[in-house]
Amino acid sequence: MTVILITGGARSGKSRRAELRARSFPGQPVYVATAEALDAEMDERIARHRARRGGDWIEREVPLDLVDVLSETDRGGARLVDCLTLWLSNLLHAERDWSQEVMRLAEALPRQHSPVVLVTNEVGLGIVPDNALARTFRDAAGLMNQTIAGVAEEVEFVVAGLPMKLK
Structure with missing residues (x-):
């Protein structure tokens, strides 16, 4: 079992780094x-990501049922989940119990x-948001990232395209 969490700010190079790591394993x-x-x-963003990759x-579009897709695609090539932050946003929008899904x-x-x-955004480095919804999202993202980092074998923080190994 290998679980790698890659985090960083927006446009930091997280996805490129994650693609490189996923391709380093055998299989498609x-x-x-x-x-x-x-x-x-x-x-447009999705098209740019596809062109770069x-x-x-193999592509799977999964806005909500992430655990099911990981089970379905196991025992093949590496899976790259991009990204947990959007998944969390989707869960909140669908009014699903995000904490239960993260667990x-x-x-x-x-x-x-x-x-x-797994790719995720580090959203807790900026100012405190001025509204309750944004604060709820920031707090949920921070808790999600801590939880997943706790089970990951490796955690990297990407800044300006440069990875820093945290774990």
């Missing part, structure tokens, strides 16, 4: 996308046979 990698293309700008990935993920990760590389 699986890209687990949690983003939903709800507008033209997001369509190339066509050698399900934390319990499922050590049981995986194929490597899992």
